Amino acid sequence: MDKAIVIVGLNHRTAPVEVRERVAFEKAFLKHALERLRSLASVDEGVILSTCNRVEVVAAASDEQAAFREIKRFLVEQESASAGGGNLDEHLYAYAGDQAIRHLFRVAASLDSMVVGEPQILGQLKDYYLIAQEAGSVGAVLHRFFHRAFSVAKRVRTETGIASRAVSVSSVAVELAKRIFDRLENKTVMLIGAGKMGQLVARHLQRNGVSSLMVTNRTFERAVEAAAEFRGNPIRFEEFPRYLKLADLVIGCASAPEFLLRPETVEETLKQRKQRAMFFIDIGDRQNFDPRINEIDNVYLYNIDDLEAVAKENLQGRAGEVRKAEEIVDEEVGGFLRWVGSLDHVPTIVALRQRLEEIRQAELEKSLRSSLKELSEKEKQAIEDMTAAIINKILHAPISRLKRPPDDEDEAIYVEALRKLFGLENK
Amino acid sequence: MDVLLLKGAAILYLVGAGAFIVYAALPRDLLARVSPVVLLAGFLLHGAALGFHFFHLGYPPVTEFREALSLFSWAMVGVYLLAQLKYRLAVLGCVIAPLAFLMSLAAVAFGPGGGELPPALKTYWVPLHVTLAMLGNAVFTLAFAVSLMYLIQEYRLKSKRTTALYKGLPSLETLDRLNYVFLVWGFPLMTLGILAGSFLARAHWGDYWSWDPRQISSAITWLLYGSLLQGRVAAGWRGRKAAFLTIVGFIVVLGYFLWGSSLFPSRHAGSFE
Numbered sequence: 001m002d003k004a005i006v007i008v009g010l011n012h013r014t015a016p017v018e019v020r021e022r023v024a025f026e027k028a029f030l031k032h033a034l035e036r037l038r039s040l041a042s043v044d045e046g047v048i049l050s051t052c053n054r055v056e057v058v059a060a061a062s063d064e065q066a067a068f069r070e071i072k073r074f075l076v077e078q079e080s081a082s083a084g085g086g087n088l089d090e091h092l093y094a095y096a097g098d099q100a101i102r103h104l105f106r107v108a109a110s111l112d113s114m115v116v117g118e119p120q121i122l123g124q125l126k127d128y129y130l131i132a133q134e135a136g137s138v139g140a141v142l143h144r145f146f147h148r149a150f151s152v153a154k155r156v157r158t159e160t161g162i163a164s165r166a167v168s169v170s171s172v173a174v175e176l177a178k179r180i181f182d183r184l185e186n187k188t189v190m191l192i193g194a195g196k197m198g199q200l201v202a203r204h205l206q207r208n209g210v211s212s213l214m215v216t217n218r219t220f221e222r223a224v225e226a227a228a229e230f231r232g233n234p235i236r237f238e239e240f241p242r243y244l245k246l247a248d249l250v251i252g253c254a255s256a257p258e259f260l261l262r263p264e265t266v267e268e269t270l271k272q273r274k275q276r277a278m279f280f281i282d283i284g285d286r287q288n289f290d291p292r293i294n295e296i297d298n299v300y301l302y303n304i305d306d307l308e309a310v311a312k313e314n315l316q317g318r319a320g321e322v323r324k325a326e327e328i329v330d331e332e333v334g335g336f337l338r339w340v341g342s343l344d345h346v347p348t349i350v351a352l353r354q355r356l357e358e359i360r361q362a363e364l365e366k367s368l369r370s371s372l373k374e375l376s377e378k379e380k381q382a383i384e385d386m387t388a389a390i391i392n393k394i395l396h397a398p399i400s401r402l403k404r405p406p407d408d409e410d411e412a413i414y415v416e417a418l419r420k421l422f423g424l425e426n427k
Numbered sequence: 428m429d430v431l432l433l434k435g436a437a438i439l440y441l442v443g444a445g446a447f448i449v450y451a452a453l454p455r456d457l458l459a460r461v462s463p464v465v466l467l468a469g470f471l472l473h474g475a476a477l478g479f480h481f482f483h484l485g486y487p488p489v490t491e492f493r494e495a496l497s498l499f500s501w502a503m504v505g506v507y508l509l510a511q512l513k514y515r516l517a518v519l520g521c522v523i524a525p526l527a528f529l530m531s532l533a534a535v536a537f538g539p540g541g542g543e544l545p546p547a548l549k550t551y552w553v554p555l556h557v558t559l560a561m562l563g564n565a566v567f568t569l570a571f572a573v574s575l576m577y578l579i580q581e582y583r584l585k586s587k588r589t590t591a592l593y594k595g596l597p598s599l600e601t602l603d604r605l606n607y608v609f610l611v612w613g614f615p616l617m618t619l620g621i622l623a624g625s626f627l628a629r630a631h632w633g634d635y636w637s638w639d640p641r642q643i644s645s646a647i648t649w650l651l652y653g654s655l656l657q658g659r660v661a662a663g664w665r666g667r668k669a670a671f672l673t674i675v676g677f678i679v680v681l682g683y684f685l686w687g688s689s690l691f692p693s694r695h696a697g698s699f700e
Contacts, residue, residue, distance in 0.1 A: 274663030
């Protein structure tokens with residue numbers, strides 16, 4: 001079989017946002033677009049990917065060069081459907097074979113993203129793959145290709161720190177909280193003050209499972225407002241030290257001229273909490289918490305500078321992780337290329353014939369040496385001929401099915417099934 | 428035969444240790460799944476070694492130092508594998524597997540003492556006493572390992588050095604809870620082991636308590652772990668303090684186990700030559 005994987009498209013590096021917007025496919029019309037894509041003579045299978053940073057057509061095609069031409073034209077038509085346009089060609093890239101494989105793997109693993117390591121791209125890729133599958137434009141090759149890309153992305157995520165490194169202040173706060181606490185679902189947050197950063201961190205913690213939240217503010221009305229927004233409980237400012245013992249995480253984001261909390265208060269609180277750990281996050285314009293709080297046992301205090309330092313360090317650490325991720329992609333490209341190669345029907349037929357012949361010879365020899373050893377040479381020859389004929393008869397139908405020029409795109413399924421059923425994988 | 432099996436087990440522990448340490452440096456799902464299996468294989472082989480030895484001797488192989496050491500490491504790996512089933516803590520293996528390797532290697536290196544067990548000690552109090560004590564030690568070793576991890580993780584969080592190798596460590600809360608779990612399991616085992624020991628002392632030395640160095644060191648660790656447990660339950664000791672005391676207790680146990688009897692001669696010898 002002769003199927004090439006091709007990718008034609010543009011992304012945030014090759015095209016400015018106006019161009020990307022003009023080419024973008026709306027989800028509502030995607031099904032229609034996929035139909036048009038499949039109607040191209042050279043395209044057997046196709047998936048269209050359209051996010052704000054990239055528009056790409058991934059296809060399995062019978063003829064690489066024809067597919068490049070036709071898909072480019074397809075995208076130009078898509079662009080000219082909206083106002084403006086022209087010169088799309090200079091923004092397009094076109095990959096085939098191992099380059100195309102590497103490209104999709106890198107996209108899935110978020111190595112090609114504007115913010116490397118951001119996790120959304122994998123979900124988007126899965127969405128667009130599903131749309132194409134529902135539209136019936138995915139066959140055996142793209143099915144395998146995309147699923148492999150998903151598993152490459154998973155490998156990269158679990159084996160490198162590319163996605164796990166928090167690079168924003170609020171995600172660093174969450175990461176630290178997860179090192180102190182087992183799980184966040186049963187933890188309570190107290191938010192002191194109404195600063196923007198504090199709210200951001202609180203929201204991030206809520207997204208990571210924190211369900212209980214108290215809000216306090218010098219102006220009680222603002223505490224009530226914020227509490228409504230976060231579905232938390234407002235607390236009067238004078239009373240917050242009394243409630244402190246309920247809080248596992250305390251976010252300070254007030255602009256008070258003096259410290260809101262002194263070590264003595266925290267020590268007292270900790271006694272009431274039976275020494276259960278507390279995490280203080282100080283991210284106001286001024287310092288809200290006395291730095292000496294960090295010296296108390298089972299208490300951890302991070303201020304904005306600490307959090308930023310961690311974020312910066314993580315950002316630097318990412319470079320090394322990217323290198324590791326690229327190595328994983330390289331490895332996987334090789335593996336996938338071997339699979340594509342195995343889809344060729346000629347070696348499969350040879351291997352299948354060989355396998356059956358081996359069985360025939362072995363069984364024949366066994367029988368002729370034991371139970372049939374009394375037979376005459378002529379009779380032995382007859383049995384030899386008969387078994388050979390049986391093999392040929394059995395093989396006739398599957399082999400002629402494989403040799404027939406591909407009339408539908410699922411030929412690869414047969415080749416693969418055959419290899420699996422007869423254990424030809426290693427041949 | 429049993430020595431051969433023990434060597435095999437030691438090699439598997441070494442392989443397991445390597446796998447765990449590589450896992451700590453570059454966390455791969457596969458390693459986290461494979462390493463405990465390697466350790467399990469070592470555990471089974473080790474169990475077979477102990478079984479053979481038992482069969483060969485005719486009484487439980489617990490009277491010589493190397494035998495106790497072998498039982499100790501076997502119980503430790505067993506307890507770890509149980510904990511691994513429940514808590515999925517592959518990092519813990521980074522401490523347990525190398526320890527198991529060193530201990531079983533030492534058990535091989537010491538070789539048989541050749542001493543014949545005095546007939547007076549051929550009672551089932553001996554294996555009961557030693558088994559309980561070694562199980563207790565094994566559980567305390569795990570308590571020690573999680574406490575060590577706690578201190579590392581705590582130090583990094585306090586000093587705000589958060590990157591590098593230690594991101595694979597469990598959260599402080601998890602480690603602290605495990606410290607409690609192991610303490611709750613280890614303490615009764617240790618208590619029963621000491622009780623069995625004092626019955627044995629009565630039978631063999633004529634008195635339950637005779638100010639023998641071994642008895643004194645046992646009493647010290649019993650008091651230490653007991654007050655730690657009591658402090659945790661009643662006074663809310665946790666975190667660094669609990670981790671620190673657990674480590675001190677373990678050092679006393681291990682220290683006496685390894686060198687004590689040569690510094691403070693005791694009638695409670697490791698071997699009976």
